[in-house]
Amino acid sequence: MHNAIEVELFGIPRSRAGVAKTTAQGERLGEVLGDLEARFPGLAESCIEGGQLKPGYVCNVGGQRFVTDPQLPLAAGDVVLLLSADAGG
Amino acid sequence: MSNTPGYHGSYLRIDLSAGTMTNVPLAAETLRNFLGGVGLGTYLLLAEGVAEHDALAAEAPLIYVFSPLVGSPLTTSAKFAVVSKSPLTERINDSLASSAFAIAGKKCGCDAIVVVGRAAAPSVAVIEDDQLRIEPAGDVWGLSSRATEDALRERLGGDYQIASIGPAGERQVHYATISHDGRHAGRGGSGAVMGAKQLKAIAVRGTRRVAWHDSKALIALSKDLSQRSFGPATAKYRELGTASNLLTFNRLGTLPTRNFQQATFEHAAAISPEQLTATREKTRASCAACTIGCEHIYAFGGSGASSDGLLQKDAGVRLEYENLFALGSLCGVSDPDQVLAASRRCDELGLDTISAGGTIAFAAECVERGLLDVPWLVFGDGDAVLRALDEIVAGTPLGQQLALGSRRLAEQIGHDAIDFAPQVKGLEIPGYEPRTLQTMALGFAVGTRGADHNRSSAYEVDFSEAVDRRDVQPHEARLAVDIENRAALLDSLVLCKFLRRALEDFYGEAAEMLQAVTGWDITAAELEATAARIVAAKKLFNIRAGWRPEEDTLPRRFLEQPLPDDEQTTLGAERLAQLVTAYNSARGWTSEGWIEPVQQASLGLSEL
Ligand code: SF4
Numbered sequence: 230m231h232n233a234i235e236v237e238l239f240g241i242p243r244s245r246a247g248v249a250k251t252t253a254q255g256e257r258l259g260e261v262l263g264d265l266e267a268r269f270p271g272l273a274e275s276c277i278e279g280g281q282l283k284p285g286y287v288c289n290v291g292g293q294r295f296v297t298d299p300q301l302p303l304a305a306g307d308v309v310l311l312l313s314a315d316a317g318g
Numbered sequence: 319m320s321n322t323p324g325y326h327g328s329y330l331r332i333d334l335s336a337g338t339m340t341n342v343p344l345a346a347e348t349l350r351n352f353l354g355g356v357g358l359g360t361y362l363l364l365a366e367g368v369a370e371h372d373a374l375a376a377e378a379p380l381i382y383v384f385s386p387l388v389g390s391p392l393t394t395s396a397k398f399a400v401v402s403k404s405p406l407t408e409r410i411n412d413s414l415a416s417s418a419f420a421i422a423g424k425k426c427g428c429d430a431i432v433v434v435g436r437a438a439a440p441s442v443a444v445i446e447d448d449q450l451r452i453e454p455a456g457d458v459w460g461l462s463s464r465a466t467e468d469a470l471r472e473r474l475g476g477d478y479q480i481a482s483i484g485p486a487g488e489r490q491v492h493y494a495t496i497s498h499d500g501r502h503a504g505r506g507g508s509g510a511v512m513g514a515k516q517l518k519a520i521a522v523r524g525t526r527r528v529a530w531h532d533s534k535a536l537i538a539l540s541k542d543l544s545q546r547s548f549g550p551a552t553a554k555y556r557e558l559g560t561a562s563n564l565l566t567f568n569r570l571g572t573l574p575t576r577n578f579q580q581a582t583f584e585h586a587a588a589i590s591p592e593q594l595t596a597t598r599e600k601t602r603a604s605c606a607a608c609t610i611g612c613e614h615i616y617a618f619g620g621s622g623a624s625s626d627g628l629l630q631k632d633a634g635v636r637l638e639y640e641n642l643f644a645l646g647s648l649c650g651v652s653d654p655d656q657v658l659a660a661s662r663r664c665d666e667l668g669l670d671t672i673s674a675g676g677t678i679a680f681a682a683e684c685v686e687r688g689l690l691d692v693p694w695l696v697f698g699d700g701d702a703v704l705r706a707l708d709e710i711v712a713g714t715p716l717g718q719q720l721a722l723g724s725r726r727l728a729e730q731i732g733h734d735a736i737d738f739a740p741q742v743k744g745l746e747i748p749g750y751e752p753r754t755l756q757t758m759a760l761g762f763a764v765g766t767r768g769a770d771h772n773r774s775s776a777y778e779v780d781f782s783e784a785v786d787r788r789d790v791q792p793h794e795a796r797l798a799v800d801i802e803n804r805a806a807l808l809d810s811l812v813l814c815k816f817l818r819r820a821l822e823d824f825y826g827e828a829a830e831m832l833q834a835v836t837g838w839d840i841t842a843a844e845l846e847a848t849a850a851r852i853v854a855a856k857k858l859f860n861i862r863a864g865w866r867p868e869e870d871t872l873p874r875r876f877l878e879q880p881l882p883d884d885e886q887t888t889l890g891a892e893r894l895a896q897l898v899t900a901y902n903s904a905r906g907w908t909s910e911g912w913i914e915p916v917q918q919a920s921l922g923l924s925e926l
Contacts (some may be wrong), residue, residue: 239566241553243592275550285550285819287782292570295783310569315551315819316781318560318639318749318771 232305234261239312242286245271253309258288259299261309276311287314322346323531324386324835325354329362330428332443332450334515335376335435339450344429350838350848351922354385354429356412356773357810357852359401362432363410364855364926369862373403373411373507374490374514376436382481382520384424385812386835389528391540393547394814396420396607403863404506405492405514406673406723407744407768410859411506414772414809415481416605419498422479425524437516440488442470444478444521455518460485462666463497466519474521482519483509484668485711490514491721493673493746497665500636501605504670506745506767531837539834543820547609551819555612556602560639561591563749567643571884572751575647576697577679578740581751581881585652589642594654601634605814612816618658635662643749644675648740649682649703656700663704667711673723676746678706680724680739689731692716737874743768752876753889755780756790760798760897763870764911766856772815774798775805788887795900803849810852851921854905854913858923867910870898 231254238246246269253268255261263280266273276286282297289295289310290303303309321327327346332339344358352361359381363369366379380402387395398420404411423431426445433443440455458466466482479498486494487509494509495502503509530536554562567573568586575583587593594600594616604611615634635658645651645660664671682697684690695702709717719727724746728739740747745768752759761774771777779797780787804824808815811828821827825842832840857865871877877891902911906920918924 237569239569240558240562244557275553283550285553289570293788294786295781297783310566312566313554313562314781315554315816316563316566316777317555317775317815317818318563 231260232256232303232307234303234305235308236261236265237308237310239310241313242272242276242311245269245275247271256303257299258296258301258303258309261303262299265311285314287312322349322836323529324390325349326424326427326429326526326528328428329430329432330426330445330448330450331432331434333435334433334437334441334443334452334517337452339445339448341428341448349386349429350840351851352855353810353848353852354388355383355397355399355414355810355812356401356806357848357855358385358430359383359399359412360410360852360855360859361926362430363401363403364859364862366432366434369403369859370864371403373405373408373511376515377434378403378511380433380508380511380515381430382423382433383430384420384428385810387811387813387831388420388424390530390835391537392813392831393540393544393607393609394605394817395812396605397812397814398423399809399812400496400503400508402508402511404508404745404767405490405510406507406725409743409767409863409865410856411508411767412773412809412856413503413505413508414812415496415498415501415503416608416814417479417498417501418606419479419481419522421606422524423522424528425526426522427524427526431520433515433517433520435515440516440518442519442521443517444474445523447524447526458518459488463668464500464666467499470519470521475523478521478523480519480521483512484666486668487513488518489711489713489721491669491710492723492726493670493677495668495670497668499606500665502665502668502670505672505770507670509668530835532834536831536834539831543817544609546820547817549820552610552816555610555816558591559612559614559637561614561637561642563639564642565590565592567749570754571881572754573647574643574740574747574749574751576650577648577683577738578747578751578875579683580883581754582883583647586647588652589646589654589657591637591642594637603636608814610814610816616658618655618662636665637661640749641671644672645703648675648679648749650697651700651703652698653700656703660700660703660707663707667707669707669710672748673746674707674710675703676740677720677724677727678703681706681720681727683738684731684735689733689735739873741769742872743869745769750777751881752872753881753887754884755787756889756897757785757787757794757798759872759876759889759894760790760795760901761802763872763894763898764798764901766853766860773802773805773809775801775815790897792896792900795897796904798901799904802853803846806852807845807849810849850905851923854918854921855923855926857907857911858913858918858926861913867912870911871895
């Protein structure tokens with residue numbers, strides 16, 4: 230049984246997926262990303278490939294640390310943010 | 319004519335008091351050591367030898383600097399730096415703008431234009447190739463930059479490129495901008511320096527081109543870079559613009575709100591670009607010679623007009639993250655029309671939005687605390703922000719206080735106001751909350767022009783896996799040095815920072831570009847050393863201008879007061895001091911931040 234992980238999307242990932250929030254399945258970051266990739270063709274085209282983030286994108290768990298490692302374990306209740314890596318303004 | 323391709327090998331030095339212009343040669347070694355833009359501008363500022371003079375004194379130089387890449391087909395290279403002493407900070411100020419002014423200025427046959435002295439009356443400096451004439455500016459005094467450009471083009475001919483100040487620069491508001499074609503050299507008050515010289519505008523037109531060392535290689539590099547600039551590394555800027563930071567920063571607890579009393583804004587969604595795009599038309603534009611095009615211009619029908627008719631009712635509003643934060647969440651304003659109106663008003667008046675918003679937000683908190691008796695100036699009231707902007711430029715008693723920036727306003731108010739004035743060295747803090755972005759906090763503290771995200775770029779470290787942004791440790795200060803060096807190189811080449819993620823081998827690719835342009839046999843390692851030299855040269859200017867180690871810190875609010883919804887996160891004076899010490903050590907300076915003669919020599923700065 231996979232964890233249900235809440236995912237929030239910002240910037241380009243949000244505009245590519247067409248949603249601000251969704252729920253994805255997975256026990257590791259790579260599985261969650263793979264689930265998103267399978268369900269959102271826009272994300273597969275731009276942000277995620279083979280369950281890994283493409284360059285220019287980053288995840289954040291719970292608004293705390295930034296992560297990219299597909300092997301990162303996730304627990305039920307974790308919230309994953311998917312965003313553009315460049316924060317320049 | 320220079321022997322170094324890409325350069326003219328000289329600069330024009332205008333003395334407005336005497337009405338003269340001279341052509342001054344630049345040594346090939348100087349060009350290689352300082353490149354152009356911010357680097358060359360810092361060298362020229364130091365070489366003028368007047369660091370201790372008041373920023374608005376006649377002797378204080380105002381320097382427009384081009385670069386070896388200007389005029390090349392490399393994307394985003396049409397940039398110029400404006401370097402001077404800042405009236406806000408009394409330290410170095412280096413601001414950048416992108417426009418055809420850079421290309422036309424370089425075609426006057428120079429690598430920089432140094433302006434000293436003061437005109438006897440409001441004037442326009444008209445430069446055609448290496449000839450100067452000073453024309454009266456009485457008819458355009460009081461006009462916005464845009465209207466000034468239009469009027470002067472009509473008078474001089476359409477092919478002049480014109481950089482000018484708006485009413486804020488004329489009034490010497492300490493955070494006035496210099497503008498060309500809607501782009502601003504924005505931070506630190508270079509517009510006030512220009513206004514103090516009674517120089518309304520500088521118009522340039524020229525015919526002199528530089529040679530490129532290896533045109534074929536340069537074209538190949540340019541094509542490749544342009545191709546990459548269409549890719550994913552810049553998608554955010556192309557498709558959404560910097561304003562898309564707003565909701566991300568809000569979610570991460572890094573969106574400064576109500577004068578940094580909070581780092582999340584409950585009305586962020588209302589002023590977000592996502593919401594603005596849903597309710598109004600948007601067009602995209604780009605700076606000259608840019609293939610990215612990060613400018614997003616929103617249709618705006620609201621009047622926002624001041625009584626003198628400065629504003630055009632139907633003009634769109636260019637919206638950046640920094641306008642949105644400074645005139646929105648920082649002032650607690652949730653009405654998008656009011657944020658757009660304030661943004662447009664800053665644009666037309668020639669005000670730096672970050673310092674304008676920061677000073678107004680600070681004043682609003684002073685009102686809230688009973689330290690300032692201005693009952694109408696309250697958080698959340700967009701009309702109050704517009705009124706304050708108008709008063710700043712009208713020069714009312716309150717406006718005169720606000721025109722000095724938050725640090726001087728705090729000094730006038732007294733009590734504990736300086737503890738929550740949102741500034742470092744006098745420059746207002748941009749839209750990056752220092753308590754939850756602690757590498758950025760270090761970057762603000764040590765920044766030579768004060769609290770500035772662009773020259774430091776340390777937020778890039780915080781938004782990565784490299785650190786825990788809420789608990790950055792001294793051994794990680796090295797990362798702030800590395801990223802600041804890269805920014806110094808970009809600002810001296812000059813290339814747009816939004817291109818940086820498209821550069822896979824940053825120093826190596828920069829070396830290739832310079833090889834193709836100049837013919838120098840330059841390496842990535844040499845460019846790393848050059849970047850460190852440029853940062854040190856800026857510090858050297860500050861030392862000569864009176865810098866003291868105690869300046870390299872943050873206001874007490876950020877060191878002692880946790881954020882209401884993130885109480886576990888603290889920075890603290892002791893850890894910030896440790897970070898600053900580690901930063902200084904990583905630079906090879908003394909632990910306090912002084913540059914010893916031996917270090918100056920090893921950086922190649924002895925002659926300065
Ligand atoms: S990316 Fe934006 S700021 Fe940079 S040069 Fe292009 S339009 Fe100008």
